[in-house]
Amino acid sequence: MKKTLYAVVGLLITVVALILAAWLWTPADDSGPPPAATADLAPAQRIARGAYLARAGDCMACHTVRGGAQYAGGRVIRTAFGDIVTPNITPDVATGIGNWSADDFWRALHHGKGKDGRLLYPAFPYTSYTHLTRDDADALYAWMRSVPAVRQRSAPHSLRFPYNQQWALAAWRTLYFRPGVYRVDTAQSLDWNRGAYLVQGLGHCSACHSPRNGLGAEGASLSGGMLDGPGWYAPELTFGAGSGKPAWSQDDLAAFLKTGVAPQATASGPMAEVVRASLQHLNDADVNAIAHYLRSLPAAAPAAPYRRDANPQADAFLAAGARLYRQHCVECHGENGGGQAPHYPPLAGNRALGQAPAVNAIRIVLNGGFAPATAGNPRPYGMPPFGHVLTDIEVAQLVSYLRSAWGNNAAPVTANEINRYRAVPLDQ
Template sequence: MSRMRSLSIRLGAVLLLAGLGAALIAWLNVRGEQPVSDALPTVVVSPGLVLRGAYLARAGNCAACHTERGGQAYAGGKALTTPFGIVYAGNLTPDEETGLGRWSADHFWRALHHGRSRDGRLLYPAFPYTEYTHVTREDSDALYAFLRTLPAVRQANSPHDLRFPYRTQAALAVWRALYFSPGGLAPEQDKSAEWNRGAYLVRGLGHCAACHAPRNFMGATQNNLGLDGGLMPMQNWYAPSLASSAEAGVQNWGIQEVVDLLKTGVSAKGAAMGPMAEVVYGSTQHLSEPDLQAMATYLRALPEHAPTRQPDTQVAPTSRELGAQVYKAQCAECHGARGEGRLGAYPALVGHRTVTQASSANLIKIIVHGGFPATTDGNPRPYGMPPFGQSLNDTEIAALASYVRSAWGNKASGVTPFDVNRVR
């Protein structure tokens, strides 16, 4: 009897703890939420508000995820591949059956600020409400007003294709309890208005941390403020650290050099390629000069962090010789015999941060797939680099990458054929 009683007490204690844990998770997932109105409309829509919302949609690059290639703008359907399965972007047009037609401004605000859909479901953070929670109610209302002016598109949302248990609301609730806390950005009184505006754009609508902050094994961003960089899941592009001048930090750049990069995709110090070129094309080239200067001010003021340590990968002399041969045959005509480049056309490889940073992923990507800055009003005919992935094998690409990372005074680690195969 005493043994049965002991087991009952233990079981009761476990159930009590489980109940308390479930209650805590439930509370963490609703904290700060206010009653939501179904009334339509709940904002006074004016032409000025719609224009402001259209601008903010560009700042958030909303169309990039919510427009399927060849599809109607903002009608959703685009597949976003994650380590946990596929998430499909939703329809943001005002169709009443498949879009936001029945959403009130309160529903939209709750989605941005709390990551919850109109029907109360928790949203997956592929929609970056972890950053959009910083967006103000005024800007949320402007975005809502703009989206309601779009042509309504009847396009049903595709169900997500996620593995168990990630597809369950219970698992998502636990994730949010651990890694998501809703809240705005209070202005820092010891900083200028320009810095605070830049912080709001970078950390909020710009959601730069979604790419430039490292992620843990559960896909949660770490060190949101540090923007210390990390490999982008499933894409194998490396989003370089914005806090290290050895990677993508702009602490020693001039304001105009940063503005030029965000506005045109190129500057005296570098060019945006890969996913960042897409951001410039779809978002930052459309921002106002004051907002670009604010972003530049904030990014230049980020505390400098030490660069990532170089891997200890040695390169055999035969590999270096092969790399020199490939470089001479394929690259020297544009980038110069000694990697000096050609001003205004082809970048110098000597000291180039994409070449010398600890991660060789982006260098490999560019060799394999080519490198193309964004086409912008300020750079309508950008120079591009052709892909070599079809003409060079993994061994040759590894040798070439190792060579340019160690030639002409560059001091970066070697690259192996396995590195190339993994990134390809």
């Protein structure tokens, strides 16, 4: 028995040693050209450029607690491995990053390492930020140095063993992270490359819109992923033709990103916040570049058609949902689910209703759907919540009907699924 235990321990030590060795001897990447463009800007221009990039990266979303000082940290990010608390990134010397150099800042973005050399957790999306150019990193640094310093000490993370160990993080990085700035694809246009740079880098879209494995590493990029903490599903970012879903036009997709509304859909949940706090502030050229890039991505394979049960019980379940639709929804969304774009989105052919899991449709019925207030849509229409009006079984009947009507063809949902998300707070 002891020999077996010693053998297992020895094997584990050997594996860890090999992983650490592989990480230590991984060659450093070429960090790209020196930051000439940012260095040539006047200080005010450099700060303005950094402010724009901070909006594009939505840095405030993680580093500002609701009602708290900007960039002072303290927001708790709940993960499957425990809680991560975002740090203070104001220029306070004692509790923020006031004693960080531009090189220290670059090292955090590009290599995922703190000033003291400690490895950072990938809840800070350096796996995407590594693609930033040094010019943009230096502009961001200039902006962060200009914001008001806040004396607020960062709270420690609360992660389970072994996820709270640096050696475990080193092993994770060996498997899943390689630093590298974005390289221009010369076969593509300037707009395509700009969109790819923003989506893959500063926008860190894959952090939400990609699946994750059991160790939290991203899977197929932009193919959709569940946000465990918030309890929403970030759908696949396929907007071109060929996926079994109607293609979006360039103008419609750009409008959705900039204003939160389009003829096909309205931004809700976490995406509404991204549009409000980040995307609406991008210039038209960058918004169009993102839309151009997203429309060029390979289409996802069409989902296998759902084979609906042909039995009286299933038919009665959907018929009850149809009655609830006529009672509560038809005035805005119409008899045929066509909606009244852009304020009342269509339900016929709506991408959110065909998703698996059906969590987004469930949460909107329970908690309401609220588009962001943006410069392009300053007085958005909202959908009222029905969680206080409908029981779990009634919400299940209604959502199941919506997923089966007007050409939609997705699996029904159960009352247990409704009850699960009824208990998830909206602000998580």
